[in-house]
Amino acid sequence: MxxxxxxxxxxxxxxxxxxxxxxxxxxxxxxxxxxxxxxxxSQVLSVWFERLYFKEDELVAKNKMPQSDFMVMGALAVFAGISSRIIMYFAELDKISPINVLFGVIPFICAYFLYRSKPEKKILYSIISLIAISIIYMNLLPKENTDSIMLSYMHLPVFLWVLMGFSFTGNEFGSVKARLSFLKFNGEFLIIYATMAISGMMLTGLTLQLFSVAGFDISEFYFENIVLFGAAALSVVASYLVTTNMKLAKSIAPYIAKIFSPLILITLVTYLIVVAASRKNPFLDRNFLLVFNGILISILAISIFSITESTKDAKKSISDYVNFILIAVALVMNAIALSAIVFRLASYGITPNRIAVVGLNILIFGNLIWIISSYAGFIRNEKGSSAIQNAVTKYLPAYGIWAAFVTFAFPIIFS
Structure with missing residues (x-):
């Protein structure tokens, strides 16, 4: 038949x-x-017709876009590479601060996102204005290594990252789904960038070896020019690959989240046990407190990455229980760190560093409380995973506001 x-x-x-x-x-x-x-x-055959031929029509429509996207990405990548090299040239002459190298990369990633999202003019002008203000303000600061200025430098990347998020989400910046997509983008971006960076390192090693055999030492020139240019340009290329649905990153990211979350949890619990046994005291040991806070921020970032990659609407998995425990441990660490910094603030007085750390710890504490309460409701089947997503995404502007305050206000307040 x-x-x-x-x-x-x-x-x-x-x-x-x-x-x-x-x-x-x-x-x-x-x-x-x-x-x-x-x-x-036949309705059955009509459905099959759409299934078989709709994708073809869709691909024909989409085929025009990647070409223009690719051209825009290529131009922005070249500009990012050139800008970064120029900025580093003046930084090496001590004309400007090295922190300006961020402006050789992030504005071009933002430009690519704005090109794709096509936001309303008020959003477009707001983002451009904030980036321009950041560039001008950071270069008006005295080139001194005071605490307030160093804190401003340290918080600038967070502020620019939030601006990158606004550029990515465009008109949907208030949408939980759009913000969640941006968080997923960050994890997938790191995977793609690391993969290409490893390839670039192999190419660098091969190139240097080939010229070395020919009797030429080009290492200094190569690292100062080619490597720097490539590292900056690669960030725009990685952004393009992720936003054009690069299957590699989207396939690997969930597995990385599932594999590394339990490993990090085991490492963290072991670390806390060792610290307790060694009687390290974050209330008295300043350096240990700083390391403690660094670990806490890393755990928060890893937890959010795990949540965005593993949480589903309907079913719970072992990853959800691991994430819940990881957040709980982070909350305990946050409570210890917050108590320690408040103790130091009361005992030794106000400094820019202590204010910045206590503010960040309060922010993280509030975020962790929201996340863990939402997770508890999800595990007890009282809430859906959207509650966890809300706890993660709706809190993001708070970090941006605090970063902006430290970046722009601290050098003035503590001058």
Missing amino acids: STENMIIENLAKPHELERMFREEPEVFKSAFNSAYEQNRE
Whole structure:
């Protein structure tokens, strides 16, 4: 019996139609056309027609976009590389601060996102204005290594990262789904960037070795120019690859989250046990407190990455329980760190560093409380995963506001 007749005879058997399609897709598609011509009134065949041919129409429409996207990405990547090299040149002459190298990369990533998201003019002008103000303000600061200025430098990347998020989400900046997509972008970006960076390191090693054999030492020139240019340009390229649905990152990211979350949890618990046994005291040991806070921020970032990659709407998995415990441990660490910094603030007085750390710890504490309460409701089947997503995404502007305050206000307040 011909495939065409078999399709017609099995109209009431969707499982059989699916089996036929999967066994010989091209044969099925060829026979389907004749079957559909004879039975255009069939709703089953109408659905199959859309399934078989809608994607083709969609691809034709999309094929024009990647070409223009690629050209824009290429231009921005070149500008990022050139700008970064120029900035580093003046930084090496001590004309400007090295922190300006951020402005050789992030504005171009923002430009690519704005090109894709096509936001309203007020959003576009706001982002451009904030970036311009940041560039001007950071270069008006005295080139001194005071605490307030160093804190401003340290918080600038967070502020610019939030601006990058606004550029990514565009008109949907208030949407939980859009913010969640941006968080996922960050994890996938790191995977793609690291993969390409490793390839670049191999190319660098090969190039230097080849020139070395020929009697030329180009290492200084290569690292100061080619490597710096490539590192900056690569950030725009990685952004392009992730936003154009690079399957590699999207396939690997969930597995990284599932594998590393339990490993990090085990490492963290072991670390706390060792610290307790060694009687390290964050209330008295300043350096230990700083390391403690660094670990806490890292755990928060890893936890958010795990949540965005593993939380599903319907079913709970072992990853959700691991994430819940990880957040709980982070909350304990945050409570210890917050108590220690408040103790130091009361005992030794106000300094820019202590104010910055206590403010950040309060922010993290509030975020962790929201996340863990939402997670508890999710595990008890009282809430959906959207509650966890809300706790993660709706809190992001708070970090941006605090980063902006430290970046722009601290040098003035503590001058």
